Amino acid sequence: MRILSGIQPSGQLHLGNYFGAIYNWVRLQNKGEECFFFIADLHAQTVPYDAATRPGIILELAATLIAAGVDPKKSTLFVQSQVPAHTQLSWILSCLAPFGELERMVQFKEKSDANPQAVNVGLFTYPILQAADVLLYRPDMVPVGIDQAQHLELTRTLAHKFNNRFCPADEPLFKEPQTLHSTTIKVLGLDGQRKMSKSFNNYIGLVESEEAIWEKLRHAATDPARVRRADPGNPDICNVFAWHKLFSPVEVQGERAEGCRTARIGCIDCKKTLFTHMNAILAPIRERYHELMRQPDDIRQVLEEGAIRARKESAATMEKVYNLVGAL
Ligand code: ADP
Numbered sequence: 646m647r648i649l650s651g652i653q654p655s656g657q658l659h660l661g662n663y664f665g666a667i668y669n670w671v672r673l674q675n676k677g678e679e680c681f682f683f684i685a686d687l688h689a690q691t692v693p694y695d696a697a698t699r700p701g702i703i704l705e706l707a708a709t710l711i712a713a714g715v716d717p718k719k720s721t722l723f724v725q726s727q728v729p730a731h732t733q734l735s736w737i738l739s740c741l742a743p744f745g746e747l748e749r750m751v752q753f754k755e756k757s758d759a760n761p762q763a764v765n766v767g768l769f770t771y772p773i774l775q776a777a778d779v780l781l782y783r784p785d786m787v788p789v790g791i792d793q794a795q796h797l798e799l800t801r802t803l804a805h806k807f808n809n810r811f812c813p814a815d816e817p818l819f820k821e822p823q824t825l826h827s828t829t830i831k832v833l834g835l836d837g838q839r840k841m842s843k844s845f846n847n848y849i850g851l852v853e854s855e856e857a858i859w860e861k862l863r864h865a866a867t868d869p870a871r872v873r874r875a876d877p878g879n880p881d882i883c884n885v886f887a888w889h890k891l892f893s894p895v896e897v898q899g900e901r902a903e904g905c906r907t908a909r910i911g912c913i914d915c916k917k918t919l920f921t922h923m924n925a926i927l928a929p930i931r932e933r934y935h936e937l938m939r940q941p942d943d944i945r946q947v948l949e950e951g952a953i954r955a956r957k958e959s960a961a962t963m964e965k966v967y968n969l970v971g972a973l
Pocket residue numbers: 652653655661662663664665666789790791792793829830831832833840841842843844
């Protein structure tokens with residue numbers, strides 16, 4: 646199977662991104678699937694950002710992905726803006742995309758409501774660029790978080806429209822890819838209420854220092870008192886317990902649940918155990934990340950090699966596209 650996915654360089658990667666998306670990337674790669682993963686820097690230009698710090702953020706994200714298990718020897722890892730076909734196909738698809746359907750995109754509504762002074766056309770056409778990212782490589786599956794389902798639905802619509810309009814019936818150019826959601830649908834943030842997100846500043850970074858993580862964890866919300874009064878001793882209403890399910894061995898989860906039910910374990914002790922297990926998983930990722938960041942030129946080189954492969958693959962698709970749409 647061929648797999649493709651992307652992630653925006655809009656800040657540091659957090660546990661929500663890891664369990665909601667990257668974990669799945671690595672699993673598919675290690676199963677031996679043919680993977681294309683990229684850093685969606687053009688998408689990240691649709692909201693206000695600082696151009697001076699962006700190249701550094703891209704390199705840090707690449708290093709974090711590699712440290713988290715994306716192996717450039719097995720997968721093609723590249724940066725979107727280094728592959729011109731993405732913007733080329735985006736234009737062609739934009740001439741097929743129904744305006745009304747774009748207006749119904751939940752992410753567009755959310756982002757434009759959040760920042761009404763900064764609504765640009767790129768934010769509106771964002772899902773078309775995303776469809777181009779995907780269709781160029783003709784993947785079978787696209788592993789993404791649940792919030793991206795609507796964009797993938799549009800991707801399939803555009804593939805279908807292009808094939809119908811420009812291809813012989815027995816020779817469609819584009820594949821309509823399936824969306825693959827991770828089993829961890831949503832990781833909640835430090836507030837225990839909203840999804841973990843850079844925008845809510847309620848996250849734990851994948852490569853944050855041990856001290857910083859403990860400082861955040863120490864203050865993280867546990868079970869909300871209001872709910873606890875109605876449902877005392879139920880670990881499933883506590884977000885710290887939800888995190889145990891991600892990091893701690895099953896026996897430890899059972900023991901914590903029992904301790905919670907009988908009020909035998911205090912929240913701080915429960916968090917200390919979580920911290921130990923979290924650290925066992927995050928420490929090797931963090932160490933590898935710092936090792937990689939000491940040689941930024943090597944990361945650039947890896948990305949350049951990925952871009953060469955991606956350019957070759959996508960240019961071949963573009964040539965077919967231009968022929969089919971009647972370009973001279
Ligand atoms: P953020 O909300 O921090 O800006 P992004 O929107 O850039 O994160 O998300 C990148 C990927 O990670 C997407 O596939 C998204 O679905 C997934 N993801 C982000 N936050 C979470 C979360 N809290 N739980 C599960 N998956 C998440």
